[in-house]
Amino acid sequence: MAEELLRLENIYKNFGNVKVLKDVNLNIKKGEVVALIGDNGAGKSTLIKVITGVHRPNSGKVFFKKEEVNIKSVSQSRKMGIEAVYQERALCDQQELYRNIFAGREITNSLGFLKIKQQRKEAEKILRDYIGFTSKAITVDSTVMGLSGGEKQGVAFGRSLYFNSDLIVLDEPTMGLSIQETEKVLNFVRGLKNENKSAIFIDHNIIHVYGAADRFVILDRGEVVGEFMKDEITREELVNKMIELHESGKIEVEA
Amino acid sequence: MNNLFNSYFVKTHKLEISITIIAVVLFLIYFLGAPHVFTRFPIYRAFMQSMPFFGIIAISATFVVTLGEIDLSFPSIVGITSLTFGMVLTSTDGNFYLAFILATSLGMFAGLINGLLVTKIGIPSIVATIGTLFFWRGLVNVISQGSGIAIVDVADGTWQHAMFVQKLFGKIPAQFIWFIALTALMQWIYRYHKFGNHIHFVGDNKASAQMMGINVDRVKIIAFVQLGFFSALAGIFTMYEMLYFWPTQGAGLMLTTLAAVFVGGTSVFGGKGTIFGTFIGVLIIGSLESGIVALGLSGFYVQFINGLMITAAVTIYALIQRKKT
Numbered sequence: 001m002a003e004e005l006l007r008l009e010n011i012y013k014n015f016g017n018v019k020v021l022k023d024v025n026l027n028i029k030k031g032e033v034v035a036l037i038g039d040n041g042a043g044k045s046t047l048i049k050v051i052t053g054v055h056r057p058n059s060g061k062v063f064f065k066k067e068e069v070n071i072k073s074v075s076q077s078r079k080m081g082i083e084a085v086y087q088e089r090a091l092c093d094q095q096e097l098y099r100n101i102f103a104g105r106e107i108t109n110s111l112g113f114l115k116i117k118q119q120r121k122e123a124e125k126i127l128r129d130y131i132g133f134t135s136k137a138i139t140v141d142s143t144v145m146g147l148s149g150g151e152k153q154g155v156a157f158g159r160s161l162y163f164n165s166d167l168i169v170l171d172e173p174t175m176g177l178s179i180q181e182t183e184k185v186l187n188f189v190r191g192l193k194n195e196n197k198s199a200i201f202i203d204h205n206i207i208h209v210y211g212a213a214d215r216f217v218i219l220d221r222g223e224v225v226g227e228f229m230k231d232e233i234t235r236e237e238l239v240n241k242m243i244e245l246h247e248s249g250k251i252e253v254e255a
Numbered sequence: 256m257n258n259l260f261n262s263y264f265v266k267t268h269k270l271e272i273s274i275t276i277i278a279v280v281l282f283l284i285y286f287l288g289a290p291h292v293f294t295r296f297p298i299y300r301a302f303m304q305s306m307p308f309f310g311i312i313a314i315s316a317t318f319v320v321t322l323g324e325i326d327l328s329f330p331s332i333v334g335i336t337s338l339t340f341g342m343v344l345t346s347t348d349g350n351f352y353l354a355f356i357l358a359t360s361l362g363m364f365a366g367l368i369n370g371l372l373v374t375k376i377g378i379p380s381i382v383a384t385i386g387t388l389f390f391w392r393g394l395v396n397v398i399s400q401g402s403g404i405a406i407v408d409v410a411d412g413t414w415q416h417a418m419f420v421q422k423l424f425g426k427i428p429a430q431f432i433w434f435i436a437l438t439a440l441m442q443w444i445y446r447y448h449k450f451g452n453h454i455h456f457v458g459d460n461k462a463s464a465q466m467m468g469i470n471v472d473r474v475k476i477i478a479f480v481q482l483g484f485f486s487a488l489a490g491i492f493t494m495y496e497m498l499y500f501w502p503t504q505g506a507g508l509m510l511t512t513l514a515a516v517f518v519g520g521t522s523v524f525g526g527k528g529t530i531f532g533t534f535i536g537v538l539i540i541g542s543l544e545s546g547i548v549a550l551g552l553s554g555f556y557v558q559f560i561n562g563l564m565i566t567a568a569v570t571i572y573a574l575i576q577r578k579k580t
Contacts, residue, residue: 094526099455
């Protein structure tokens, strides 16, 4: 039995009167890839934003590496070893890649001035070694604007690997990507397991999810309504569960 | 030659190069059109004397504009801080330190209010700062009751007077040296400090910046606070030059200052800008009035040509930007 990495207990999150998360429990082991699935508005994005410190839950407990933590900010969750690759693609279009990769955790001297040379050198390493960019058209001085969706996603992944995180959070990593680029992304997710890193992964496409995840957690209107290990359920059964949920609003859990 | 145009430097400094060319052409026109004025030193001395007063604010405002925000209240912040400076200086028989600290603190406080209104209350900056523009000017009028303050007796001949506005070698106004030094410092911060870096990311895409772990609200608040500080500083420079406070002090600064930032090439949409460009923008906007009159056109042309310059410059930048995407 692998060691526990993250555990959420009884998480509630409201935005005004809207209850987005209701009593959510979730845990993730080391080296495990968990897929969060559910319809739009099920609370998937909110849930991962609670984990990465963008949102703070109204109540509930978060344990990371078996210790209770109170994640107040993105920089805090990063320091703990949680790294996010967001659906909105957290990159700024008009800024250079070497600035984007280090945004929010710049390499600086004691006065806060950037060590540009070092940032560019490290960024170069990330582009070459972690992402495998070979195109000469993309350098550390390129702005994000000219990159394709897959290239952007690659930069975001490279960033998360470089900072050596334990848990990588992927929000719709394949959205808007070509088939080849999607395949690269899914390979990346599978590759995480070899390094004993864990991932939470949201995707609308059950085929993608099924191929890359060890476990599936189904969210519906802010609640966890089902949880399956990959060896308990075939892809067709999983798709049927989702259709069933969509039609009847509930799910039969036999196990 | 072809290499030169395609070099990395040129590609990444299109804005700076365009604005410099515009400035050179403008000064060539002055030079050819009014050689009797522009081949002699006094006109340049006059430029160096007057440009820093709004130039300092323009450099500082470039940070706020790069955020995609705007501050319209700085003319009144100049007013209220200058009033404070004058009142403290005259009532303490020339206690510069106290006057300086109180005036600049008030400037930063005014900036803090702008920053809080924008970030914590969520009022768009253009609206929030129209409010504080009227508020601080109103307060100036209420306190001063419309009369000025002479600081000649407590300021003229002091070392602070020498430091701020004396002519070096009898020729170069000290405020211009300060202005250049400040431009260099701010350029460095803008491009190479963490704060400047965060300004660019927040201005580029607030949501992304937030997700990258940048404290968006704090960056915005600091930007407004530093603009408050530099507004106060610009007011103090002006006070030492004029040795007088008048209740409308700062009121004429709004359009020239913001025009210098926009002509300089800083994007209204945020995320992209240049301190060097603002500096050149100050040289352009600050020279137009004298230049136009020296060319023999009547003063009525000043606004017209000013408008032409601004519109032409921002159109060029918009086109450069569009080609990129």
